[in-house]
Amino acid sequence: MKFELLDQVRTQNPIAFNISNFVTVQDVANGINAIGGSPIMSEEINEANAMVQMSNSVTINLGAFTEAQLDQIKAVGLAAQDNFKPVVLDPVAVGAVAYRLERCNQLLDEFPVTVIRGNAGEVAALADVEWQSKGIDAGDGNADVVAMAKALANKRNCVVVLSGKTDVITDGSRVTQVYNQTDLFKLHVGSGDMLSSTIGVFLGTGADPYEAAQMASLTFAVAGQVVANKMEQPLAGSFGPRLIDELYLINKSTVEAVGDFKEG
Amino acid sequence: MKFELLDQVRTQNPIAFNISNFVTVQDVANGINAIGGSPIMSEEINEANAMVQMSNSVTINLGAFTEAQLDQIKAVGLAAQDNFKPVVLDPVAVGAVAYRLERCNQLLDEFPVTVIRGNAGEVAALADVEWQSKGIDAGDGNADVVAMAKALANKRNCVVVLSGKTDVITDGSRVTQVYNQTDLFKLHVGSGDMLSSTIGVFLGTGADPYEAAQMASLTFAVAGQVVANKMEQPLAGSFGPRLIDELYLINKSTVEAVGDFKEG
Amino acid sequence: MKFELLDQVRTQNPIAFNISNFVTVQDVANGINAIGGSPIMSEEINEANAMVQMSNSVTINLGAFTEAQLDQIKAVGLAAQDNFKPVVLDPVAVGAVAYRLERCNQLLDEFPVTVIRGNAGEVAALADVEWQSKGIDAGDGNADVVAMAKALANKRNCVVVLSGKTDVITDGSRVTQVYNQTDLFKLHVGSGDMLSSTIGVFLGTGADPYEAAQMASLTFAVAGQVVANKMEQPLAGSFGPRLIDELYLINKSTVEAVGDFKEG
Numbered sequence: 001m002k003f004e005l006l007d008q009v010r011t012q013n014p015i016a017f018n019i020s021n022f023v024t025v026q027d028v029a030n031g032i033n034a035i036g037g038s039p040i041m042s043e044e045i046n047e048a049n050a051m052v053q054m055s056n057s058v059t060i061n062l063g064a065f066t067e068a069q070l071d072q073i074k075a076v077g078l079a080a081q082d083n084f085k086p087v088v089l090d091p092v093a094v095g096a097v098a099y100r101l102e103r104c105n106q107l108l109d110e111f112p113v114t115v116i117r118g119n120a121g122e123v124a125a126l127a128d129v130e131w132q133s134k135g136i137d138a139g140d141g142n143a144d145v146v147a148m149a150k151a152l153a154n155k156r157n158c159v160v161v162l163s164g165k166t167d168v169i170t171d172g173s174r175v176t177q178v179y180n181q182t183d184l185f186k187l188h189v190g191s192g193d194m195l196s197s198t199i200g201v202f203l204g205t206g207a208d209p210y211e212a213a214q215m216a217s218l219t220f221a222v223a224g225q226v227v228a229n230k231m232e233q234p235l236a237g238s239f240g241p242r243l244i245d246e247l248y249l250i251n252k253s254t255v256e257a258v259g260d261f262k263e264g
Numbered sequence: 265m266k267f268e269l270l271d272q273v274r275t276q277n278p279i280a281f282n283i284s285n286f287v288t289v290q291d292v293a294n295g296i297n298a299i300g301g302s303p304i305m306s307e308e309i310n311e312a313n314a315m316v317q318m319s320n321s322v323t324i325n326l327g328a329f330t331e332a333q334l335d336q337i338k339a340v341g342l343a344a345q346d347n348f349k350p351v352v353l354d355p356v357a358v359g360a361v362a363y364r365l366e367r368c369n370q371l372l373d374e375f376p377v378t379v380i381r382g383n384a385g386e387v388a389a390l391a392d393v394e395w396q397s398k399g400i401d402a403g404d405g406n407a408d409v410v411a412m413a414k415a416l417a418n419k420r421n422c423v424v425v426l427s428g429k430t431d432v433i434t435d436g437s438r439v440t441q442v443y444n445q446t447d448l449f450k451l452h453v454g455s456g457d458m459l460s461s462t463i464g465v466f467l468g469t470g471a472d473p474y475e476a477a478q479m480a481s482l483t484f485a486v487a488g489q490v491v492a493n494k495m496e497q498p499l500a501g502s503f504g505p506r507l508i509d510e511l512y513l514i515n516k517s518t519v520e521a522v523g524d525f526k527e528g
Numbered sequence: 529m530k531f532e533l534l535d536q537v538r539t540q541n542p543i544a545f546n547i548s549n550f551v552t553v554q555d556v557a558n559g560i561n562a563i564g565g566s567p568i569m570s571e572e573i574n575e576a577n578a579m580v581q582m583s584n585s586v587t588i589n590l591g592a593f594t595e596a597q598l599d600q601i602k603a604v605g606l607a608a609q610d611n612f613k614p615v616v617l618d619p620v621a622v623g624a625v626a627y628r629l630e631r632c633n634q635l636l637d638e639f640p641v642t643v644i645r646g647n648a649g650e651v652a653a654l655a656d657v658e659w660q661s662k663g664i665d666a667g668d669g670n671a672d673v674v675a676m677a678k679a680l681a682n683k684r685n686c687v688v689v690l691s692g693k694t695d696v697i698t699d700g701s702r703v704t705q706v707y708n709q710t711d712l713f714k715l716h717v718g719s720g721d722m723l724s725s726t727i728g729v730f731l732g733t734g735a736d737p738y739e740a741a742q743m744a745s746l747t748f749a750v751a752g753q754v755v756a757n758k759m760e761q762p763l764a765g766s767f768g769p770r771l772i773d774e775l776y777l778i779n780k781s782t783v784e785a786v787g788d789f790k791e792g
Contacts, residue, residue, distance in 0.1 A: 020551075022289060023289050023293050024290055025290075025550060025551050026290060026553075026554060026555065026717065026718065027290065029551050030715075030765060033714075033715050033717055033764065034715065034764045034765065040621070040624075041591075041592055043592060043594050044593070046627050047625050047627045047628065050625045054624060054625075063305075064305055064307060064308075065308070066307050067308060067309075093304070096304075096318060097311050097314045097315065099308075099310050099311045100311065187297050187298065187512065189290065189303065234512065234513075235505075235509040236297065236508050236509055236511070236512035237298065237508025237509040237510075237511075237512070240294070240505060241768060241769055243765065244764050244765025244766075245763040245764055247764070247765075248764035249761065286553060287553050287554055287569050288554055289554075290554060327569075328570065328572075329572070330571050330572045331572060357568070360568075361579065363572075363574050363575045450561075451561050451776065452558065452561075453557040453558050453561055453567065454554065497777065500562040500773055501558060501774075501775075502769045502773050504769060
């Protein structure tokens with residue numbers, strides 16, 4: 001685990017371009033700022049190239065795209081490829097809606113992505129594994145989440161972060177499991193989106209994608225757990241602002257001390 | 265009052281599809297999660313059918329629709345009708361803007377809705393009663409709010425929730441008034457939208473619409489009052505996250521103990 | 529400094545129409561409510577005239593516009609001109625993206641604005657001064673911020689509010705500098721947008737634009753500093769709701785007592 005990547009984020013202050021989910025965009029922007037990046041958002045195709053060029057990474061969240069926006073998303077993905085910028089893809093609800101799965105797979109055929117971050121239902125759908133999603137939630141299934149994540153990483157030649165009770169980070173051969181958790185992540189609607197954009201910030205340092213995804217996932221999970229542990233009862237609404245508080249306050253020592261993970 | 269509906273929401277965890285107001289969508293999504301539902305949002309017509317089919321209820325908020333979005337809204341409304349899914353309509357600012365009133369009435373002519381939730385100005389406009397709205401606020405008028413709500417319920421053959429200092433819930437003959445309140449609801453921009461989507465969650469249990477609207481309104485009002493009573497001074501900003509905290513923590517006993525209402 | 533304008537805002541409760549940045553719109557709406565205005569948002573050209581006519585001021589935020597939205601923005605700007613409604617323009621990221629600068633200058637050629645509120649990078653770009661922006665952040669430069677702000681005020685015949693460590697308010701000849709500050713403004717993504725819409729609320733009283741911009745900027749800066757001073761450590765996420773708390777609680781006496789500024 002490259003703990004020093006957190007310091008690097010704070011020193012480099014990467015510009016993180018996000019095609020965002022309008023449901024959670026404010027939390028995502030504030031989370032990026034708090035962890036040490038600089039967020040920039042746009043839905044306009046005419047500035048796709050400019051946005052990508054000034055950025056250190058691109059995060060594409062498919063949480064609420066419309067057909068009309070797909071051209072912009074493609075333009076951004078292709079610009080990222082041309083400019084060698086790392087891309088995180090968050091395939092929201094592709095496990096639940098056939099239309100989303102189809103469009104997401106089309107995008108993945110058009111341009112390469114560096115990291116896919118999804119829940120079990122989303123990763124299963126992209127990896128063609130049987131799974132029962134429930135709306136935007138992960139749902140349940142009997143498949144081995146590590147095997148599923150590895151299958152998708154190999155299929156799409158990228159790093160996969162499958163987040164859930166345990167976060168699985170894999171490049172198709174190496175696997176890290178992060179055990180830090182809180183149930184409040186599930187109660188707070190933007191948590192997955194924020195994790196994806198946090199990975200984008202870490203990628204923006206130019207670090208190795210697997211190591212960036214590892215450390216981003218661990219930092220985010222530890223921050224959530226630290227916040228939850230300070231609460232006497234679960235506060236589903238206050239968790240949002242306090243998670244952003246902690247993303248700003250957290251440092252390498254805290255991640256080292258609280259981090260609970262297995263590399264292999 | 266069917267207090268047990270709150271437990272039923274938590275047990276069934278209804279999927280609540282929301283066509284949302286982009287101003288308040290994050291609070292709405294978190295509120296749905298907190299009370300015990302599972303939110304899903306989309307603005308894309310190609311997935312309208314899929315979204316409706318996987319959902320237990322639909323909430324259509326007209327807070328910030330554009331002409332281009334009306335086709336999707338109609339598609340969702342018709343899909344809800346075809347699939348027997350209950351629909352909540354929130355007619356934001358129809359009391360203030362003639363264009364909105366016209367479009368809202370057109371939608372109401374196209375597909376049936378189960379519940380309309382609005383403030384006095386909005387209900388007055390849809391019921392053709394004289395009233396002076398102020399922007400998105402309710403405004404003032406001399407009309408009898410109960411009579412207005414009943415008139416609209418009978419006109420559109422649905423349940424009407426007229427929220428304000430007193431919330432009025434009516435199916436056109438039966439009337440419930442909820443007296444729990446806090447001025448912070450007015451200060452917090454998303455309160456009305458959250459109430460509408462909370463009603464959507466309760467409808468998603470399959471309960472009788474009048475009983476679902478009653479209990480959803482009472483639960484929401486009690487949650488707001490509980491939060492306000494804990495504050496030494498009104499905290500207009502902190503009210504948002506704390507209301508979501510309470511929507512998660514609130515239970516049947518609290519609603520029974522604090523609830524102040526009259527059925528008739 | 530016309531301190532009494534704050535009381536006037538609370539008495540008059542101006543309707544503030546905002547074409548908003550979808551990233552920060554919820555904070556903006558809540559901030560408007562808290563300071564004493566009444567927010568209304570729309571992206572629909574068919575209601576542009578109605579919205580402007582019922583409003584006391586218009587705030588146009590270019591944070592996330594699309595080409596398709598430009599027609600509506602122009603319609604709103606022209607309606608404001610026809611109806612003598614003051615306009616605030618927030619030229620987000622025009623210092624960083626050539627496309628945005630071009631479109632923003634085209635808008636400024638089409639209709640007059642009363643106040644431009646931007647950071648140093650944005651004001652520099654609109655005033656044709658050399659400056660190095662960084663994404664949506666102000667960036668660094670050696671130019672004199674007062675000279676830059678005056679140049680833009682004279683070029684566009686409006687009041688300019690250049691916000692940063694020191695806020696500069698100028699009508700091209702008179703200059704006010706506000707020294708109240710907190711670094712948390714930079715960490716919280718919506719701060720600049722909220723300042724712009726707060727200026728819109730103060731303009732909505734019908735006050736002199738320079739005096740309205742002065743007092744709005746001072747009130748907002750004092751509110752932020754008051755919140756920050758109560759924190760033992762910087763809380764990047766909690767700052768958002770607490771700033772809205774303070775925008776509601778703040779009064780003339782607090783602004784007079786804490787305000788640190790120089791008029792000239």
